[in-house]
Amino acid sequence: MERIELSLKGQKLIEIYEQMALKGYQRSDGKFINKKDNQLSSFSSFQLRRFQNILLPYFKKFQIKSVLDYGCGGSNWELEGFDFKSPKSAKEFFLLEKIFLYEPALKIDQRKKADCVTCFDVLEHIFISDITKTLRDIFKLSQKLVVLNIACYKAAALLPNGENAHITVRDPLWWKGLIDSITVDFPDINVLLACSKTYNTIQLFECWKGSEWNKNPKFEIDLNPPKIIGEPIKSNENISLTKDQVIAIIKWYAEKSPDNKTEILNLLKI
16 A cells, blocks of 8 residues: 655654554653553554444444554454443444554554545644645545544643644644545545544534535535534533634524524624
């Protein structure tokens, strides 16, 4: 498979992550995480596991039979116990036939086209100059579906130089806009984007694909607010919204409330 031409900083990060995977890493709370005896590396275990019930309907809908786990870390699709209610492995749970893995920090490269490409807790670890080319690599390897989960918060893990391991922390709407711009060039690929504001709070965007925009009779393509899954936002937390975000929420609510649509839209004229 063709190698991605990363920036010099991106190449250096791969070397750093390789060192962290094999030798362990420091956390912000002072703890040092070592490589466990039963794992290939000190990277955390199967991050996709807590999304199993979110993903299963999409895997069924799009008849997913093969998966490329892009940035697999410590994931093991063959290991029993993935399912919370049975001994099933992830491969059995999702009724998959083929699994391919890609983890450059562990020198694993099985990249090839698959029905679905999953990428969990990866993009926030990538140097910002390399994110677009990484996303393009992900999309070109998918035949039906791309599933992305991106952490939008600081990690517990630290790089050897003391910087946070989540080097590209951005707002969920920043990620949505960036991925929309990639979607344009891959119009037939379905995209499911989940952005985690905290480990237990997920903003799940409605699954979309670029070809649907062209089929829409309207020129204006609405941005639907994401569904919040997990812990609710605490009432004492300050919520910051841009003007465009507020307008998008008002328009979305107006469409859902046809009897009050005119009154609601008049709020935009104030």
